[in-house]
Amino acid sequence: MTDDLAERLAAWLEDLGLESHLAEAGLPSFTRDASGLAQWVDPHTGDPLTAEQLDQLDTVLHSDGSEREYAVPLALVQLARQARVRKTLLASPVHSYGSLAELRGESVNATRFAVHKASAAHALLVVPHHRDQLIPAFQLTAAGEPRVEMLPLLLPLLSAGMDPWHAWAWLTQPVALLGGLVPHEAAADPDEAALAAHAAVRLAERVVSSG
Structure with a gap:
């Protein structure tokens, strides 16, 4: 038996x-x-x-x-879904301190300091993965600088203590509240930026209330 x-x-x-x-x-x-x-x-x-x-x-x-x-x-089931989402996110463009330093044309130490400073100000999403720190590329310009239009989205989410993986997923996938638009793309559209920021604030409020 x-x-x-x-x-x-x-x-x-x-x-x-x-x-x-x-x-x-x-x-x-x-x-x-x-x-x-x-x-x-x-x-x-x-x-x-x-x-x-x-x-x-x-x-x-x-x-x-x-x-x-x-x-x-x-x-x-939830763990399996989370694993699939993380696999998709990890397949998207990301930077380590080294690769970002190369893109920015500066030392790794200087890049690490800049990333830590921006992260502490909730102006840059940094995602822990095993022993590494990943910087998703969607939030950066071609020169490796933080996109200024991302701040109204990142600031409320990260200030609310949202899990970095969840924030990464939300910012890069279609959102119903935005009519199926992707938040980080909507943030770059002057006609949609305010709505994207509002959606981020609403999500941050739910994060705080559920914490």
Whole structure:
């Protein structure tokens, strides 16, 4: 019975494409042995899950939704979506301190100081990624300077403490409140800049209220 449950949970998560997000969610994860059977392990001890632990995991994974057999682990779905969004963002033009220094024609130290100063003033979005700091290129001019028209968008969002990844995604994807326009592009349009700034302020207010 334990082996059946272990395999059923593993196959279900694989069908949903969520198996790679278990560890990130702090849940037990599994690998498949040489015969293809799912081997579940406790994230804290590394030991195989007991029958009781598997039952508990089954309950947790099916806890969302009114009909248990159709429930989907929403936390894992959200992590999977977040991973897809981050992958898309990372594929867009970004700068490190080194590449931005080269573009600006100055030393890395000078660029790092300028970036830190602008970031502290909430005038530049800097996104942490592992041990690196990424500077998304959409907010910069061709010469590597901050776009002045971005300040009315960046200032409220970053002052509100919005997660940098979420800010990056919002600024670079179509937004319903802007009629499907992309905020950072709308900011460069004199006819849309005020609406883009208003949308940023409204979003910042929601960030503060939810914090």
